[in-house]
Each structure stands twice: as C-alpha cells, then as structure tokens.
Amino acid sequence: MKILVIGGTGRLGRVLNVILQKEKYTIIPLGSNELDLTGKNVVDKIIRYTPDYIIHTAALSSVDECERHPNLAYNINTYGTERVANAALKLKVPLLYISTDYVFDGKNPPYSEDDEPNPVNVYGKSKLQGEDFVKRLSSSIILRVSWLFGPEGNDFVDFVLKADEPISVIRSQTSKPTCTIDISYAIKNLIGNRVSGIYHFASPPSVSRLEWVESILKLNKIKKEIREVNWDSLNVPAKRPLNSTLSTNKYNKEFGEIRSWNEALREIIDG
Ligand SMILES: NC(=O)c1ccc[n+]([C@@H]2O[C@H](COP(=O)([O-])OP(=O)(O)OC[C@H]3O[C@@H](n4cnc5c(N)ncnc54)[C@H](OP(=O)(O)O)[C@@H]3O)[C@@H](O)[C@H]2O)c1
Numbered sequence: 001m002k003i004l005v006i007g008g009t010g011r012l013g014r015v016l017n018v019i020l021q022k023e024k025y026t027i028i029p030l031g032s033n034e035l036d037l038t039g040k041n042v043v044d045k046i047i048r049y050t051p052d053y054i055i056h057t058a059a060l061s062s063v064d065e066c067e068r069h070p071n072l073a074y075n076i077n078t079y080g081t082e083r084v085a086n087a088a089l090k091l092k093v094p095l096l097y098i099s100t101d102y103v104f105d106g107k108n109p110p111y112s113e114d115d116e117p118n119p120v121n122v123y124g125k126s127k128l129q130g131e132d133f134v135k136r137l138s139s140s141i142i143l144r145v146s147w148l149f150g151p152e153g154n155d156f157v158d159f160v161l162k163a164d165e166p167i168s169v170i171r172s173q174t175s176k177p178t179c180t181i182d183i184s185y186a187i188k189n190l191i192g193n194r195v196s197g198i199y200h201f202a203s204p205p206s207v208s209r210l211e212w213v214e215s216i217l218k219l220n221k222i223k224k225e226i227r228e229v230n231w232d233s234l235n236v237p238a239k240r241p242l243n244s245t246l247s248t249n250k251y252n253k254e255f256g257e258i259r260s261w262n263e264a265l266r267e268i269i270d271g
Contacts, residue, residue, distance in 0.1 A: 002026045003191075004051035006035060006084060007058030011152045012098065012180045016057065019184040023192075032058070037080030038072075046087035053191060054091075056084045056134075057098045059127065066123035067238035073126045081130030085137060094139040096191060098183075101146035101175055101202070103128040106241025109174070110206070113144075113198040113250055121238040131198075141190055142198045143183075146246055147212075149261075150180030151268050160216045166225040168234060173209045174243040176202035179264035189255045200246040203261035219265055 003020060007013045008029025017029045028049055035045055037058060046054070059077050060066055066073035081097060088095040102124035103117035119125045134140045149157045156177070160167060178201065186201045207215070210228055217224055231239070248258055 001052045002028065002050070003053045003055060004046065004049050005029045006037070006046075006054065006056045007031075007098075010057055010059075010061070011150060011155060012148060012183060013057045014152050015150050015180040016055065016184040016187060019181070020188060023188055037083060038075045042080070042083040043087045043090065046084065047091055051091070051093060053093055054084060054088050054095045055098075055187065055191075056081060056095060059098075060123075063102065063121060063123040063238045063240065064236050066126060067121055070122045070126075073122050074129070077123070077126035078129040078133075082133040085133040085140075088137055088140070094141070094191070094194075094196070095134060095137055096141040096143060096187060097130065097134040099131050099142050099144045100124065100127050101144060101244035101246050102241060103131070103144065104241055104244050106244045109243040109245040110247035111200070111245065112247045113200055120241055123238065124241075139196050141196055143187065143190065144198065144200050144246060145178050145183050146175045146202045146244060147177040148180055148183070149177055149265065149268075152180065156212075157216050157265070157268075160213050161220060161222065163224070166227040167213060168227050168229045169209045169213050170234065170240070171210075171228045171230060172242065173240055174206055175245055176204060176206050177212055177261040177265075178203045179261060179268070181267075182258065182264055186251065186255070186258075193254075195254070199251050200248050201251050201258065202246040202248055203258055203264060204248075205260065206243075206245040207261075215262065216265070219262070219269055
C-alpha cells in the first residue's frame with residue numbers, strides 16, 4: 001500500500017515514515033517544499049501521487065505563531081486540510097488527520113471523543129475547522145493527540161534541557177505528554193484495522209507542566225531551578241486550555257493499554 005504522508009518532514013512525520021516503512025508500507029513523505037498546502041493546484045498535485053492512503057500531519061503547529069498570524073493558520077490548518085480532504089474524496093482513498101487536545105477549552109477534563117470541542121485559541125479553532133472537512137469523508141480517521149515529544153527533538157523536552165535558569169513554567173496547565181513513536185504505532189494499528197471516526201491517543205498519566213518539567217530533568221539527571229508563573233507574566237499571545245487531558249478509553253478498549261510517557265521518555269534518553 002502506498003501512503004502519502006503530508007507533513008512527512010515534521011517531528012511526528014519523520015518518526016512515522018520510519019515506523020511505517022518497517023511495516024512494509026511504501027511511504028511518500030512530503031514537506032512544504034514538495035507540497036505547499038497554501039499554494040496552487042494542491043488537489044491535483046496530491047492526485048498525481050496516486051496514493052492508496054493519505055496521512056495528514058502537516059500544520060502550523062506553533063500555538064503562538066497561529067495567534068500572531070491567524071490568516072496563515074487558517075490557510076494551512078483549515079483550508080489546507082480542506083484541500084487534502086477534497087483530494088482524498090476525488091481519489092476515493094481513506095484519510096487520517098492528526099488533530100489536537102487544544103480543540104477543547106480545558107474546563108471539563110478528561111475529554112472523550114463524544115465531548116463537545118470549544119477551542120480557546122486560533123490554533124485550536126483552525127484545527128477544529130480542519131476536522132469538519134475531514135468528517136465529510138466516511139472512511140476518515142481524526143486522531144487527536146497532545147503535548148508531543150520524541151526522538152527528533154526540537155520539542156518541549158529539548159526546550160527544558162536547553163533553557164536558562166530559572167525555567168518558567170505555567171502554573172497548573174495539565175495534559176498528557178505523548179511520544180511520537182507511540183503515536184506512529186497507534187496510526188499503524190488504526191489504518192491496519194480499517195477503522196474510522198474520531199480517536200484520542202495520549203500517554204498516561206495526566207500531569208501538570210511543573211511535574212512534566214521535573215520529570216524531564218530527573219530522568220536526564222539534571223538539576224535546574226524552576227519557577228511557577230502565571231500566563232500574564234510569560235507574555236505569550238495565545239491562551240491555552242487549563243486541563244486538556246484526553247480520555248483514551250476508546251483506543252484502550254480496541255487496541256490495548258498505552259505505555260506511560262515516563263517509559264517512552266526513558267527509552268529516548270537511553271537511545
Ligand atoms: N507539537 C505538539 O505538541 C502537538 C500537539 C497536538 C497535536 N499536534 C499536531 O500534530 C501534528 C504534527 O505536529 P508536529 O509537532 O510534528 O509539527 P511540526 O514538527 O511543526 O511539522 C509540521 C509539518 O507541517 C508541514 N507544513 C507546515 N506548513 C506547511 C504548508 N504550508 N504546506 C505543507 N506542509 C506544511 C511542515 O513542512 P516543512 O517542515 O517541510 O515546512 C512539517 O512537515 C500537527 O498536525 C499538529 O497540529 C501537535
């Protein structure tokens with residue numbers, strides 16, 4: 001089976017390519033140089049690759065960049081996704097779209113697939129509107145994930161390891177840090193079993209940013225001073241949901257338990 005990975009140059013995409021190739025899938029990874037979702041003739045360009053399956057992980061993924069550049073955020077995350085969905089529709093192939101815990105407002109966790117989204121920032125709104133285009137396809141999967149980290153680095157774990165002291169951490173923001181290796185195996189399970197609909201995938205347990213930072217430092221055997229701060233003092237443009245913890249009961253029931261982020265982080269540190 002030939003799988004087009006749109007966003008194949010991203011942090012999740014690069015890990016996904018390797019894992020799916022090991023499963024004997026033929027992977028065509030595309031970054032924005034090969035396919036700009038905001039450019040011309042996106043649908044035709046996708047069709048020319050003649051994939052049997054499309055995985056769409058591309059996004060303007062920086063929450064603050066989305067808030068600073070809302071037009072770009074909607075153009076990539078919403079209308080880019082519309083173009084991908086239209087191509088899948090024309091090709092009559094299934095589409096798996098990566099979405100986010102930030103579609104929720106963070107007031108009533110944990111969130112199941114049936115809960116009503118209510119995003120609090122441009123990133124969440126643009127990704128949720130992207131979901132609406134994907135839902136038009138009967139054989140599509142929307143996979144919501146949270147707080148990514150992984151072997152590709154350039155993520156929150158890296159930020160903590162490189163940060164000057166004291167590290168400023170938002171007071172009581174909570175979710176589940178999730179490893180890109182584990183998401184990639186989840187994608188393999190979902191597409192291999194030909195399921196459709198919304199799925200939540202996130203690594204247990206749910207933690208505050210403070211606990212997450214403390215664990216990153218402890219597992220790397222590094223000591224740094226941490227300071228808990230409020231949003232206002234950080235001076236970032238985008239609001240975040242306070243507790244966007246995803247419930248993964250549906251995934252657990254169908255595919256089994258998800259390993260902890262602690263175990264996944266230890267595997268990455270040990271190489
Ligand atoms: N990072 C998180 O904590 C997090 C949390 C929840 C959900 N997610 C979702 O998970 C997915 C993967 O995230 P990630 O962290 O792997 O993202 P990432 O590292 O920022 O990678 C983004 C990908 O999107 C591509 N892209 C950006 N603009 C594009 C455009 N105009 N046209 C085509 N491709 C474009 C990039 O291509 P180039 O690099 O070639 O430009 C890259 O391959 C995203 O859908 C994101 O919304 C992320």
